[in-house]
Amino acid sequence: MSLDTGGKGKQIIHAGIQGAGCSIPAGLEGGDFFAFIPLGEDQLIVAIGDVMGKGMRAAGQMKELCTILHACTSKDLSLLEIINQLAATGGKQLHRAGSFATLCLISYEQQHNCLTCLSAGHPSPVIFSGRNIHVPRVRGVALGFLEEYQGTRPEQVVLSRGDVVILYTDGLVEARDANGQNYGLNRLKEIVAANTCLDAVELQEVILNDLFTFTGCRQQRDDVTLVILKKDRERGGECHGDQGK
């Protein structure tokens, strides 16, 4: 298990996926988080999220949510069941505190090369496959807003060798340069599309270098979190079955 709650990067190789992630808080502590959670030998759960606000309060809520997430993933539940449990427990805590959190959950099953994703108020992942760029249409209400999860059903995508999946928080695409211009999703897509031949760690470095070049390393107003998944092995199969199991 690998969990990042600070400014450090984390890497993983599991179920034929190479993963790299990093979180750069705007202040000493941030509310962004990401997690790589291997399940057995064949499945990898990836989560990225953003808790409202900044500082110690947001960081504390983020850690509580991560604890609940890890407890849910240990119960052999589908993605939809996990997000429902998170909404019923972590979401309720956030609601009581007048807060909320966005969350994007991904499950990858190596046996079927199948990636399943769900979102609770978080930007959808971006999938680069050859020359195609696909953004799954997964939408949902952020955790803490409502008593239960409301959103689209999970979307499934079959990954091919070399496909790249990008997950990010809004702090990345809303990072600003000296003129107040946003880095933007289009620039992120362009830099990734031009570098899909790289492995996940190298690609992360290229994106961050491009971001820092754009911002001039200026202090940003929001945390920046980026997770890259790259499918590095082929093992056949088609996408079917339950959501995220």
Next chain:
Amino acid sequence: MEIRVNNEKEKATLLVAGELDYSNVAQLQQEIERQEAPLVEVVLKDLQFMDSSGAGMLLSQARLLSRQNRVLKITHIPENIRHDLEIIGFFRVLETLKGAPQSGGE
């Protein structure tokens, strides 16, 4: 952030300009709480940026006013901010408030 307030008999209009974030969200919250009109409209036409703290506060205030049988209306939302609010499900939550049973004033 700059807030201008226009008070009419049944409606208070708050025109918000600049950037609404963690550092100044309490300022707008206090201004909304100060209003007594049954309808409070927050006009975001000149807002350039809003972070998650701003979105969370506006929803909390919308809930609070709804419980008092009053309405918080958020209008003229710039496209970039509307896009972010759509992603987090902001408008879906506002819709649930419209359909919520009113429990009477507090």
